[in-house]
Every structure is written in structure tokens, then in C-alpha cells.
Amino acid sequence: MYLGNNSDTIVNLSASDSRLYVIAEVFYRGKWRPIEYLPSSFCGNSYHKVYLNPNEYWAFEIPKFSGKKKVSLRYSLLVGKNEYIYSNKIPSSINKKQLTKIKQYNPKGIMDPYSN
Numbered sequence: 285m286y287l288g289n290n291s292d293t294i295v296n297l298s299a300s301d302s303r304l305y306v307i308a309e310v311f312y313r314g315k316w317r318p319i320e321y322l323p324s325s326f327c328g329n330s331y332h333k334v335y336l337n338p339n340e341y342w343a344f345e346i347p348k349f350s351g352k353k354k355v356s357l358r359y360s361l362l363v364g365k366n367e368y369i370y371s372n373k374i375p376s377s378i379n380k381k382q383l384t385k386i387k388q389y390n391p392k393g394i395m396d397p398y399s400n
Contacts, residue, residue, distance in 0.1 A: 285359060285371060288341035295336045297363060300325055302334065305362035308346070310355040310378055319349070319382040351379035 289295045297304055300322070307320040325331070336342065349357065357376035360368045 285344045285346045286341050287336065287344070287361070289336040289338055292338050294338065296333045297336070297361075299332055299334045301330045302332075304334065306344075306359055308349070308357060309360055310357050310376065310383075311373075312353070312355055312383060316358070316360075317383055319378060321385075349376050349378050349382070351377045351382070353378050353380060 299305070303322065305322060307318050307322060309316045309318050311317075346359070354375070354377050356373045357378075358373050359371040361370075363369050
């Protein structure tokens with residue numbers, strides 16, 4: 285997947301631990317649903333901005349999902365408060381279990397890892 289900046293200004297995007305707020309979504313039963321999630325951090329040093337210069341792009345490897353349920357897949361990128369841009373749709377397939385929402389994890393200390 286490519287993320288390009290065709291404008292004449294630098295684009296700044298929010299990130300957490302150098303990870304953009306981008307997730308895979310599938311169109312299932314009439315609406316777009318996430319099949320990935322981003323863990324949050326309670327450490328203020330995790331949150332920062334990344335910058336994409338004019339006429340440059342980033343290339344990302346994305347997983348190939350597979351399963352019995354055929355779906356359309358897209359990626360959503362948070363670019364502002366409740367503002368997203370979306371990738372082109374691509375045909376894919378998933379297992380229904382991928383639609384299960386992960387319960388929010390509440391760490392019990394600074395060194396408490398995610399358990400999933």
C-alpha cells in the first residue's frame with residue numbers, strides 16, 4: 285500500500301510509537317467494520333507526529349487475509365479529529381472471527397505487556 289503526498293505542503297500525521305493510525309476494514313452486512321485494532325499507550329512519550337514531504341510517498345507491506353467469507357477490504361487512516369482517508373477497495377476474504385471486537389486492555393503497571 286502506498287501513501288503519497290501530492291500537495292505542495294508537508295503533511296503531518298499523528299502516530300503512536302511511530303505507528304500511524306491505520307487499520308484494515310471490511311465491508312460486511314452493509315457497513316464497514318474493522319478487522320484490526322491499534323493498542324493504546326498510557327505513556328505520553330509514545331504520541332508524536334510524523335511528516336510526509338511534498339511529492340513523496342511511503343510504501344507499506346500489508347497482509348493478505350484469507351478465509352471463507354468474501355469481502356471488500358480497505359484501509360482507513362486517521363488524518364484529523366474524526367477525519368479519515370481511505371484506500372482503494374480490494375477483494376479479499378476473512379474468517380468471521382476476525383470481526384470480533386477486542387476488549388480494551390488496561391495495563392496493571394508500566395512494564396505490563398499486552399496479553400493477546
